[in-house]
Every structure is written in structure tokens, then in C-alpha cells.
Amino acid sequence: MSKQRKILIGMAGGVVWSVLLIWIGSTMVSVPTMMRQLVQPFYALGPGIALVAIIGTIATRRFLTPDLIDGETPPPGSRTEIDLRVLRNTVEQAVVALCIWPAISILLYTDGPGVVLALTAGFPAARLVFWYGYHKSPPLRAFGFAATAYPTVLALLWALLLRVF
Numbered sequence: 211m212s213k214q215r216k217i218l219i220g221m222a223g224g225v226v227w228s229v230l231l232i233w234i235g236s237t238m239v240s241v242p243t244m245m246r247q248l249v250q251p252f253y254a255l256g257p258g259i260a261l262v263a264i265i266g267t268i269a270t271r272r273f274l275t276p277d278l279i280d281g282e283t284p285p286p287g288s289r290t291e292i293d294l295r296v297l298r299n300t301v302e303q304a305v306v307a308l309c310i311w312p313a314i315s316i317l318l319y320t321d322g323p324g325v326v327l328a329l330t331a332g333f334p335a336a337r338l339v340f341w342y343g344y345h346k347s348p349p350l351r352a353f354g355f356a357a358t359a360y361p362t363v364l365a366l367l368w369a370l371l372l373r374v375f
Contacts, residue, residue: 216348220343220348220352220354221352221353221356224356224357227332227336227356227361228363232325232361235329236324239323239327253308253312253326253330254330256330256331257333257334263334264337268290271289271290278290292344299355300337303358306359307329307330310366314365317369317372317373318369332361339354340355341354
């Protein structure tokens with residue numbers, strides 16, 4: 211099987227993950243109206259957990275590697291350099307999510323907070339698969355990327371379609 215086909219399978223898995231997260235959030239996670247304002251600050255928790263894990267790992271690697279302890283650029287392809295790529299992509303994904311999730315929460319009047327809480331719970335799990343995949347397997351990396359990006363995009367499209375139609 212070609213690498214592209216394996217990656218396509220990972221991406222398709224990301225679509226399935228996305229639909230499951232949105233379904234779980236809209237049907238199983240209920241947030242009473244009076245608690246919505248209290249829940250919104252927790253939307254950033256998932257991306258925050260993922261960032262802390264990656265930053266902590268990079269900091270530990272730098273501390274334990276004499277050639278990197280002063281902030282030097284890690285060698286291309288090294289574990290630390292790959293972790294820096296994962297960190298950069300995770301920051302990008304977190305910014306997109308944190309710009310869009312509040313709108314999803316508002317657009318999906320009754321289900322929005324539950325959907326976003328499901329997205330924030332799924333974010334660190336998807337990032338962990340992406341991170342592992344970056345080190346071990348391109349198809350896992352594709353799944354992890356898709357499982358992070360697609361839920362936000364699909365939830366936004368769903369919310370917009372519900373408001374327009």
C-alpha cells in the first residue's frame with residue numbers, strides 16, 4: 211500500500227473521529243443554561259494540556275542534552291527537532307480552535323457548549339496521536355492532524371448550516 215493511501219486512511223479516520231466527537235458533544239454532554247458562562251473558560255483546557263505536555267518534553271530534552279541546554283537549534287530529524295515541529299503545529303491548531311470554538315458555542319444554542327467541551331476533550335488525545343505519529347508513522351500523524359483540525363471545521367460548518375437553513 212502506498213504512503214499516500216495510508217495517509218488517506220488516517221485522514222478518513224479523522225473524519226470519523228470528528229463526527230463522533232460532535233455527536234457525543236451534542237447528545238451526551240449537557241450544559242445547563244445558567245452554567246454556560248462558567249464552562250466557557252474551560253474551552254482552552256484541552257489545547258493548554260497539549261501545549262504543556264509538548265513544551266515540558268522539549269524543555270526536558272534540552273535540559274538533558276548538553277548541546278541543546280543553551281537553546282541551540284536541534285539537529286534536523288532529531289527527536290527534539292521533531293517535537294518542535296509538533297509544537298509549532300499544535301500552536302497553530304490551538305489558535306484556530308480558540309478563535310472558532312466560542313462562535314460554535316453561540317451558534318449551536320442548545321448543543322454548542324457540549325460540542326465544544328467534547329472538542330476540547332478530544333484535542334489533547336488527537337495531538338498525542340499526531341505527536342506519536344510524527345515520530346513513528348505518517349498515517350498516524352495524518353490521523354492525529356485530521357482528528358485535531360477536522361472537528362473544529364465540521365462543527366463550524368454544521369453550526370453555520372443550522373443558522374442559515
